[in-house]
Amino acid sequence: MRALIWSELYKLVHQRMTYLALAAILIIEGVVIFSAYFQGNTILDILLDNLRDSFYFEGNLLNGHLLVYLILNSLWFHLPLILMIVSAGLLTTEYKDKTLQMVMLQPVNRTSFLLSKYVVAIIFSLGVVLVLMVSSMGVSYAVFGGGDLVVYLGSLNFFPHEEAFQRILWAYGCGTLTVIFFSVVSVTIAVLVRETTIAWIASAFFLIVANLLLKVDFGDGWFGKYSFVKLNDTWQQLFYQDINWTQIHTNNALILGYTLLFMVIGVIVFKRRDLL
Amino acid sequence: MRSWINLLGGMLLSQISYGQEIDPDLVMAKERLDAIASFEADLDLTVDISFVNMPPKSAKMSYQKGKSTTFSSEDFILIPKRGLDFSLSEIFKYSFITVDRGFEQYSGRTCKLLNIIPTDSKADFSIASLALDTLTHQVIFSEINTKKDGAYQMLMSYDDNQQAIPGRVEVSFEIERIRIPLQYMGKEVEVDKAQMKAEGLRRGRIILEIEAYDVQLVK
Numbered sequence: 400m401r402a403l404i405w406s407e408l409y410k411l412v413h414q415r416m417t418y419l420a421l422a423a424i425l426i427i428e429g430v431v432i433f434s435a436y437f438q439g440n441t442i443l444d445i446l447l448d449n450l451r452d453s454f455y456f457e458g459n460l461l462n463g464h465l466l467v468y469l470i471l472n473s474l475w476f477h478l479p480l481i482l483m484i485v486s487a488g489l490l491t492t493e494y495k496d497k498t499l500q501m502v503m504l505q506p507v508n509r510t511s512f513l514l515s516k517y518v519v520a521i522i523f524s525l526g527v528v529l530v531l532m533v534s535s536m537g538v539s540y541a542v543f544g545g546g547d548l549v550v551y552l553g554s555l556n557f558f559p560h561e562e563a564f565q566r567i568l569w570a571y572g573c574g575t576l577t578v579i580f581f582s583v584v585s586v587t588i589a590v591l592v593r594e595t596t597i598a599w600i601a602s603a604f605f606l607i608v609a610n611l612l613l614k615v616d617f618g619d620g621w622f623g624k625y626s627f628v629k630l631n632d633t634w635q636q637l638f639y640q641d642i643n644w645t646q647i648h649t650n651n652a653l654i655l656g657y658t659l660l661f662m663v664i665g666v667i668v669f670k671r672r673d674l675l
Numbered sequence: 676m677r678s679w680i681n682l683l684g685g686m687l688l689s690q691i692s693y694g695q696e697i698d699p700d701l702v703m704a705k706e707r708l709d710a711i712a713s714f715e716a717d718l719d720l721t722v723d724i725s726f727v728n729m730p731p732k733s734a735k736m737s738y739q740k741g742k743s744t745t746f747s748s749e750d751f752i753l754i755p756k757r758g759l760d761f762s763l764s765e766i767f768k769y770s771f772i773t774v775d776r777g778f779e780q781y782s783g784r785t786c787k788l789l790n791i792i793p794t795d796s797k798a799d800f801s802i803a804s805l806a807l808d809t810l811t812h813q814v815i816f817s818e819i820n821t822k823k824d825g826a827y828q829m830l831m832s833y834d835d836n837q838q839a840i841p842g843r844v845e846v847s848f849e850i851e852r853i854r855i856p857l858q859y860m861g862k863e864v865e866v867d868k869a870q871m872k873a874e875g876l877r878r879g880r881i882i883l884e885i886e887a888y889d890v891q892l893v894k
Contacts, residue, residue, distance in 0.1 A: 458751030
């Protein structure tokens with residue numbers, strides 16, 4: 400299994416698509432930082448509009464924390480999309496290049512083979528989120544400095560510098576689980592459809608539908624609370640004044656459960672299918 | 676004949692109005708406040724607005740007679756536009772008359788309640804009420820109805836009877852609740868403020884704890 404993982408990592412590191420994806424993510428991040436900086440004042444104007452009648456403001460809210468928060472808001476669609484393309488490609492290229500049959504002629508367990516694909520997709524997702532986190536926070540704090548973070552979630556929540564930093568780190572942690580889920584789903588989609596272009600389209604479709612359903616209010620029923628489409632913005636819960644840790648832990652456990660479910664589906668289908 | 680009587684009556688009333696003296700207790704309180712040339716103090720601010728969650732903040736406050744009060748802080752702070760005019764210079768800036776409304780209890784103290792009505796149209800308030808402790812000549816409560824910024828109240832408490840500047844001020848005001856979409860990137864930034872303000876007015880409060888005074892009196 401370990402050899403398979405190393406082998407998959409080797410393939411990942413040596414394929415051009417990996418670096419194209421990284422470059423795309425960093426370019427998107429740059430664009431988001433740029434737009435967040437220019438939108439920052441407008442956003443603050445809207446947030447603080449009615450307070451302006453009663454208060455003067457002393458201090459700077461257009462700081463690194465606000466920018467990182469805005470980046471967090473906008474990245475959980477673009478990032479999974481690109482990661483899904485790379486993750487699905489881990490398997491579809493094997494079908495396309497007919498290398499899968501060659502591998503299967505070796506004494507390689509099918510389950511271990513597919514699990515190594517899943518593990519590499521997860522490692523890649525973790526690595527990219529880490530790169531993104533370090534670069535976004537590094538640029539934002541270096542250029543715009545620290546300060547209080549203001550967030551609007553039904554009420555205006557102000558967080559002091561240290562607390563804001565901690566909450567942002569937790570938010571990245573929560574968001575990473577979502578990103579991993581989508582990467583795993585894309586590998587499963589690759590198992591199901593095999594063909595590269597169809598796998599990309601199906602993965603993008605899955606992500607778009609999940610994002611659309613996230614915004615639909617399904618009430619307090621099972622689907623509204625525990626379906627995977629409703630767990631994708633769990634990281635936002637970290638910016639409420641009082642953090643509902645039980646809710647966050649439940650959501651994270653559920654998203655891990657869904658991730659495992661999609662992996663199991665992938666393995667079952669992969670084992671039963673004819674490879675040709 | 677009737678118009679002559681009206682004219683005579685009007686002249687008489689205007690004479691009473693212009694001739695009305697400013698309440699002597701208010702004059703004494705004003706003299707105490709006027710004696711302050713400058714002061715610096717540490718300030719703890721606690722915001723109490725239903726839709727604002729902000730931890731207590733610290734700031735430094737600096738006042739110089741005839742100038743605006745300035746604040747500095749390492750954090751982001753909300754400074755009330757009204758309620759920090761401890762010298763009551765905004766009230767005393769233009770001519771006014773006072774109306775004695777008797778005595779009332781404020782914070783366990785018996786205070787003289789005065790209505791202050793500006794006689795100069797340049798004044799930015801239409802009417803103010805002040806509750807004065809006539810023994811210490813300290814202002815305990817004020818309610819000021821401004822022409823532009825709505826009404827606000829200040830409840831003041833003092834560390835001792837000698838202090839001219841309060842140790843604690845509670846400023847209450849009206850504030851509009853606002854609703855903003857969860858996602859405020861992109862097009863969703865454009866929000867209908869009129870609709871958002873539909874919820875109407877709510878009361879807000881800011882509590883100021885003032886300590887470590889350094890008061891300089893006029894020489």
